[in-house]
Amino acid sequence: MLDYDKEAGRYDASRGGEVRAAAATQALLALIPDTPGRLLDVACGTGIVTRRLAAARPGLRVTGADLSPAMVRMASARLPGAIVRADSGRLPFRTGSVDAVTTVWLLHLLDDAEQVRAVVAECARVLRPGGVYVTTVDKAAAHDVGSDIDAVLASRPRRAAADAAATVTAHATRLGLLPSGRTSFRGVGQGRSPRGTIADLRRGWFTLLPPDEPRTEEFATRLARLPDQDRPRADPSFSLRAFRKPTAV
Numbered sequence: 001m002l003d004y005d006k007e008a009g010r011y012d013a014s015r016g017g018e019v020r021a022a023a024a025t026q027a028l029l030a031l032i033p034d035t036p037g038r039l040l041d042v043a044c045g046t047g048i049v050t051r052r053l054a055a056a057r058p059g060l061r062v063t064g065a066d067l068s069p070a071m072v073r074m075a076s077a078r079l080p081g082a083i084v085r086a087d088s089g090r091l092p093f094r095t096g097s098v099d100a101v102t103t104v105w106l107l108h109l110l111d112d113a114e115q116v117r118a119v120v121a122e123c124a125r126v127l128r129p130g131g132v133y134v135t136t137v138d139k140a141a142a143h144d145v146g147s148d149i150d151a152v153l154a155s156r157p158r159r160a161a162a163d164a165a166a167t168v169t170a171h172a173t174r175l176g177l178l179p180s181g182r183t184s185f186r187g188v189g190q191g192r193s194p195r196g197t198i199a200d201l202r203r204g205w206f207t208l209l210p211p212d213e214p215r216t217e218e219f220a221t222r223l224a225r226l227p228d229q230d231r232p233r234a235d236p237s238f239s240l241r242a243f244r245k246p247t248a249v
Contacts, residue, residue: 018048020188024238025052027185028102031134031242032057037099040065040126042088042119043106047075053102054079060100065091089118096128105238107163108139116162117171124175129247133177137165138239142187147233149192152222156215157208165241177243184239191232194223 028049032039036059041050044064054062064075065086075083086092088106101123107116123133140161144150161167169179192200198220202211209216 017189020186020190021048021052023185023188024049024104025056027183027238027240028053028104028134029056030183031181031240032100032102032132034059035099036060037131038063038097039100039102040091040093040098042086042091042101042103042123043067044075044083045071045105047071047078047083049104050075050083051078054082063098089115089122091122091126093126095125098126099128099131101127101131101133103133103135105136105139107135107137107168108161110162113160113162113167113171116168120168120171120177121175124172124177124243124245127177127245129245131245132180132242133172133245134240134242135163135168136238137163137168137241139163142236142238143190143192145191145234145236147192148226149194149197149223149233152226153197153206153219156206156219159208165239168241169243172241172243177245179241180244181242182240184237187236187238189232189235191235193228193230193232194226195229196232198223 034057038061039053041053041062041064044050044066047064050062050064054060062079062082064079064083066072066075067085067087069085072083072085084092103119103123107119110116110119127133138161200206201209201216201220204211209219
């Protein structure tokens with residue numbers, strides 16, 4: 001996993017910046033009821049989306065939470081007084097105290113399905129009856145856009161996706177949440193180029209291909225033969241799923 005304290009300073013610029021944040025925010029808002037209340041953005045990172053959520057919905061009291069001190073500092077500069085440092089598996093909020101919870105680009109970082117279940121359980125716990133949980137799913141699959149880069153990487157080893165839509169939905173429904181919507185948005189500025197993908201390989205971003213392993217250099221060599229080394233291929237399309245906590249009968 002990345003060291004997000006070290007990554008914080010370049011995180012936004014390397015991931016589509018404000019344009020991608022705007023696309024993500026618009027998609028999230030399509031799944032969150034436009035009513036007053038409280039929204040908790042878990043793993044808010046630099047707060048680039050959190051701030052937009054707060055600006056778009058003045059009737060919502062928006063709070064961001066992240067575990068990385070550097071990310072918390074950056075998010076706090078964007079949304080002063082509204083960011084807390086917290087572990088997504090142990091949220092410091094009362095049961096049934098928020099009206100909406102979001103986890104954007106979090107679940108794919110977790111090690112296994114049990115960790116995903118624990119985070120979804122915490123999000124479900126803090127939701128009030130009638131509240132909505134919205135999360136990204138299938139993060140890794142979003143980057144497979146049918147490009148020549150994908151063809152080179154097709155045989156790479158992959159771990160099972162902890163954030164697979166079916167897995168997340170199964171966890172949510174077992175916890176009493178009901179599917180309530182889905183949408184997607186473009187990962188603007190995140191299309192892969194061959195040269196950029198080689199750099200990612202050597203940084204260890206492909207988790208089952210360590211930088212010092214011979215197979216990693218084999219893939220790098222094949223990528224280096226592709227044309228247009230610096231031309232980004234198509235942007236990924238990220239998926240969102242929404243779940244509602246039933247009201248008491």
